Amino acid sequence: MSYPPKLEAIIGLFSGLSDPEKRETLIAYADQAKSQEPKEGESFDLEDIRKDEECTDTVAVFLRLDAQGGAHFRVTLGPQVQTLTKAMSSILCKGLDGISPGEILEIPADFVPKIVGAELVRVRSQTVYYLLTRMKGVAKVWLQRQRTASHQQGEASEA
Amino acid sequence: MSIDSNYAHPEALVTTAWVADHLKDDGIRIIESNEDVLLYDMGHLPGAVHIDWQRDLQDHTIRDYIQPEAFAALCAKNGITPETICIFYGDKSNWWSCYALWVFRLFGHEKVKIMDGGRDKWIAEGRPLTREVPHYAATTYPVPAGRRDKEIRAFYEDALAQSKSALPLIDVRSPGEYKGLVTHMPEYPQEGVLRGGHIPGARSVPWKEAVNADATFKSASELRKIYQENLGLTPGDAIVAYCRIGERSSHTWFVLNYLLGFGNVRNYDGSWTEWGNRVGAPIEKSV
Numbered sequence: 401m402s403y404p405p406k407l408e409a410i411i412g413l414f415s416g417l418s419d420p421e422k423r424e425t426l427i428a429y430a431d432q433a434k435s436q437e438p439k440e441g442e443s444f445d446l447e448d449i450r451k452d453e454e455c456t457d458t459v460a461v462f463l464r465l466d467a468q469g470g471a472h473f474r475v476t477l478g479p480q481v482q483t484l485t486k487a488m489s490s491i492l493c494k495g496l497d498g499i500s501p502g503e504i505l506e507i508p509a510d511f512v513p514k515i516v517g518a519e520l521v522r523v524r525s526q527t528v529y530y531l532l533t534r535m536k537g538v539a540k541v542w543l544q545r546q547r548t549a550s551h552q553q554g555e556a557s558e559a
Numbered sequence: 560m561s562i563d564s565n566y567a568h569p570e571a572l573v574t575t576a577w578v579a580d581h582l583k584d585d586g587i588r589i590i591e592s593n594e595d596v597l598l599y600d601m602g603h604l605p606g607a608v609h610i611d612w613q614r615d616l617q618d619h620t621i622r623d624y625i626q627p628e629a630f631a632a633l634c635a636k637n638g639i640t641p642e643t644i645c646i647f648y649g650d651k652s653n654w655w656s657c658y659a660l661w662v663f664r665l666f667g668h669e670k671v672k673i674m675d676g677g678r679d680k681w682i683a684e685g686r687p688l689t690r691e692v693p694h695y696a697a698t699t700y701p702v703p704a705g706r707r708d709k710e711i712r713a714f715y716e717d718a719l720a721q722s723k724s725a726l727p728l729i730d731v732r733s734p735g736e737y738k739g740l741v742t743h744m745p746e747y748p749q750e751g752v753l754r755g756g757h758i759p760g761a762r763s764v765p766w767k768e769a770v771n772a773d774a775t776f777k778s779a780s781e782l783r784k785i786y787q788e789n790l791g792l793t794p795g796d797a798i799v800a801y802c803r804i805g806e807r808s809s810h811t812w813f814v815l816n817y818l819l820g821f822g823n824v825r826n827y828d829g830s831w832t833e834w835g836n837r838v839g840a841p842i843e844k845s846v
Binding site (some may be wrong): 423424426427430453455456482483484487519520522523524525526527529 | 594595596597598600601613614745746747748749750804
């Protein structure tokens with residue numbers, strides 16, 4: 401399975417790094433997490449804000465679709481969210497930017513250890529996978545709503 | 560806020576204010592231990608070193624702690640001598656700092672303290688963090704003669720004997736884990752075990768009962784009420800505490816040992832990830 405080009409580039413960047421360099425780069429991405437939050441005046445097609453049992457704090461995922469059907473994510477993270485999850489929010493917002501919701505659902509999670517490195521994927525850091533699951537969930541809901549709307553439109557035109 | 564002088568060993572705690580005033584003192588080493596693997600890199604107390612519970616303290620090839628030689632090397636690398644006062648703090652209400660402190664005690668390091676309230680309180684008070692990693696001159700730390708496993712650590716057989724003898728066993732996990740309603744801890748569903756429940760005879764006292772909302776420890780009188788009046792424990796009891804992997808029970812071990820002065824408390828670090836998965840280990844469920 402190939403990854404979306406932007407995500408592939410990030411994976412490629414990490415694959416050439418030593419473990420200490422990976423840590424530094426992850427910190428840099430975590431530092432950018434705030435910049436992935438919704439900007440004033442932005443509107444979204446779907447918002448999913450909740451604290452559930454898979455994460456240490458509230459995570460809000462916002463999805464906007466452009467005219468070409470490309471997805472653009474914004475993410476807000478509660479203060480207790482783990483640093484790896486913060487880093488992953490920046491990585492995913494950038495790496496998945498512009499691809500379709502259908503393509504998002506197809507992305508395997510096996511790129512996570514390639515980015516994070518074996519040393520950091522361990523007990524108590526598994527929430528690093530959580531954000532991709534949430535983004536896929538949002539993409540899935542959006543697709544379901546689109547299908548339902550298309551179906552209803554079809555029924556209306558037949559009537 | 561000061562440390563409650565009615566604790567059995569009030570000297571085992573220091574306030575954030577005290578630490579702020581003693582950051583540059585000779586003879587102390589401030590040690591951050593977290594669950595969040597990158598949190599230290601995001602910023603830590605000025606001068607604090609990082610000791611990682613998994614990378615630095617455990618030997619995963621045998622699911623055990625490091626050997627005395629490795630402990631001595633770890634201390635030497637961080638400029639710690641047997642005389643150094645090690646002040647631990649961290650995230651998650653000091654779970655992992657208590658865990659690291661407990662491991663230091665396993666190797667007999669005497670001078671240990673916890674910064675009450677941990678990392679969150681330090682930050683909430685607007686105190687400074689830095690990303691500068693300190694470098695201390697390496698010391699020579701004598702290799703400890705051994706680990707004090709028999710004194711402050713319990714193994715499966717010890718916990719089983721405790722259960723069969725109806726001696727005090729404290730399950731410090733969440734009520735849902737104790738009752739067997741969930742096979743993992745809240746927020747960590749990927750860390751499940753095969754069976755839910757608790758060790759037969761264990762009493763449920765979640766670790767969280769010992770702390771205030773700001774992660775500081777409750778007062779001596781409040782702790783006595785929880786563990787002595789309500790649970791019926793006495794300072795001379797032989798007690799075993801457990802959780803899932805030994806970190807939350809380290810927190811309770813610290814409370815019982817240092818704040819209430821119970822002299823015979825052991826931490827069963829194999830905890831529920833061993834017991835709940837082990838063939839032949841009896842369990843109880845209660846709803």
